[in-house]
Amino acid sequence: MFFASDNAGPAHPSVMQRVAAENTGYAMPYGADDTMNEVRTQIRHLFEAPEAAVYLVATGTAANALALACYCDPWQTVFCSDLAHIQEDECNAPEFYSGGAKLSLVAGGDKLTPDALRSRIAAEETRGVHGPERGAVSITQVTERGRVYTLDELRALTAVAQDFKLPVHLDGARFANAVVALGCTPAEMTWKAGVDVVSFGGTKNGCLGVEAVVLFDPKKAWEFELRRKRGAHLFSKHRYLSAQMAGYLTDDTWLTTARAANANSARLAAGLRAHGAVFVADPDANMIFAQFPRHVHQRLHDAGAAYYIWDGTLEGSDPQEMLTARLVCEWSITAAQIDQFLSYFE
Structure with missing residues (x-):
C-alpha cells in the first residue's frame, strides 16, 4: 500500500514499451529526433493549437520555472497562491530562472479567487521604481489541496489578468487528472480559457520523467529554447523524453x-x-x-x-x-x- 505520492508509482507499460522501441539504432540529439516531431504534432492536435510551440523537459520544476521566465522579466513579480508548488516546493527556481523576478502571494489557500487576485495585483506598481512591476499570473490545476478549478473559475481568473494585460501560466503537473474530473478538452482548460502557457505533466501520471511546455504564442519559442539550453535542461539523448511522451499520448494513455x-x-x-x-x-x-x-x-x-x-x-x-x-x-x-x-x- 503506497499513498504517499503519485511520483512514486511505476511507469505505464505503454510508456516503457515506447522507450524500449526507441532504444535501437541512432537518432539526432537535442530534440531533433523524429519522435519529437511526432510528439509536437500530437500535442498541437490535442490542444487544438496548430501554431503552438512544444518543448520537453524532465521535471515539473524546470517546466514551470522556464515557462514563467519567458513571461516575467527580472524586475517583475509572479502572482500565485500562497500554497502554489512554485512557492512551496521549487526552492526559488522561478526566481532563479527568471533572473530575479519575485513571487507575490495571494492569500486564501490553494484556490485563487478573482477578488483576492485583483486586490493583490492592484497592490503592486504603487511604489514606482522601488517596487516590482506586475508580471505573470500562475494557476495550479489540480491545486495543492486536491481541488480542481471549474472552467468558469479559470475564466474568471484569466479575466482579471487580462484586465491588467498580464499573461497566465498554468501549472498542470496533474493536468490529465483535472481534464478527466471536468470532462473537458485540453483546449477548453487552457487557451480557450485565457491561458498563455501550460506545463503539461506526464511524470505523475505514468511516465518515467517528462513534462511538456506548451506555449500558445509561437513568438516565445526561441526564447524558451535559449533558456532551456542556458538552464541545462536540454537533453542530448532527447529521444528518450520524446519516446515517453509519445507513449503517453498514443491511444489516450494519458x-x-x-x-x-x-x-x-x-x-x-x-x-x-x-x-x-x-x-x-x-x-x-x-x-x-x-x-x-x-x-x-x-x-x-x-x-x-x-x-x-x-x-x-x-x-x-x-x-x-x-x-x-x-x-x-x-x-x-x-x-x-x-x-x-x-x-x-x-
Missing part, C-alpha cells in the same frame, strides 16, 4: 491513467468517509487531505501502510487527536490495496 487514478481516489475517499474521516477539502481528482485519529495513523504505520502524516506527529498522549494525512492515488493502485488500507480503520 487519459486512461488519469481516469484510473481519479477512480482509485474516489474509492478511497468513499471508504474514508464511511469510517468517519474528516476532509480538509472535497477531493476533486486524485489527492486527498483527510483527518482521522492518531491511533488509526499509528495502526497504519505499524502495518507498513506508507503515506504522509501532513499535520502532527504519531507520538502524542491523545490517541483520539485528529491528524491530517495526504493520500495520493495513481493509476496502478488496485482496489484490493485500497480495501486493505481501509481495513485498518475497522
Whole structure:
C-alpha cells in the first residue's frame, strides 16, 4: 500500500514499451529526433493549437520555472497562491530562472479567487521604481489541496489578468487528472480559457520523467529554447523524453491513467468517509487531505501502510487527536490495496 505520492508509482507499460522501441539504432540529439516531431504534432492536435510551440523537459520544476521566465522579466513579480508548488516546493527556481523576478502571494489557500487576485495585483506598481512591476499570473490545476478549478473559475481568473494585460501560466503537473474530473478538452482548460502557457505533466501520471511546455504564442519559442539550453535542461539523448511522451499520448494513455487514478481516489475517499474521516477539502481528482485519529495513523504505520502524516506527529498522549494525512492515488493502485488500507480503520 503506497499513498504517499503519485511520483512514486511505476511507469505505464505503454510508456516503457515506447522507450524500449526507441532504444535501437541512432537518432539526432537535442530534440531533433523524429519522435519529437511526432510528439509536437500530437500535442498541437490535442490542444487544438496548430501554431503552438512544444518543448520537453524532465521535471515539473524546470517546466514551470522556464515557462514563467519567458513571461516575467527580472524586475517583475509572479502572482500565485500562497500554497502554489512554485512557492512551496521549487526552492526559488522561478526566481532563479527568471533572473530575479519575485513571487507575490495571494492569500486564501490553494484556490485563487478573482477578488483576492485583483486586490493583490492592484497592490503592486504603487511604489514606482522601488517596487516590482506586475508580471505573470500562475494557476495550479489540480491545486495543492486536491481541488480542481471549474472552467468558469479559470475564466474568471484569466479575466482579471487580462484586465491588467498580464499573461497566465498554468501549472498542470496533474493536468490529465483535472481534464478527466471536468470532462473537458485540453483546449477548453487552457487557451480557450485565457491561458498563455501550460506545463503539461506526464511524470505523475505514468511516465518515467517528462513534462511538456506548451506555449500558445509561437513568438516565445526561441526564447524558451535559449533558456532551456542556458538552464541545462536540454537533453542530448532527447529521444528518450520524446519516446515517453509519445507513449503517453498514443491511444489516450494519458487519459486512461488519469481516469484510473481519479477512480482509485474516489474509492478511497468513499471508504474514508464511511469510517468517519474528516476532509480538509472535497477531493476533486486524485489527492486527498483527510483527518482521522492518531491511533488509526499509528495502526497504519505499524502495518507498513506508507503515506504522509501532513499535520502532527504519531507520538502524542491523545490517541483520539485528529491528524491530517495526504493520500495520493495513481493509476496502478488496485482496489484490493485500497480495501486493505481501509481495513485498518475497522
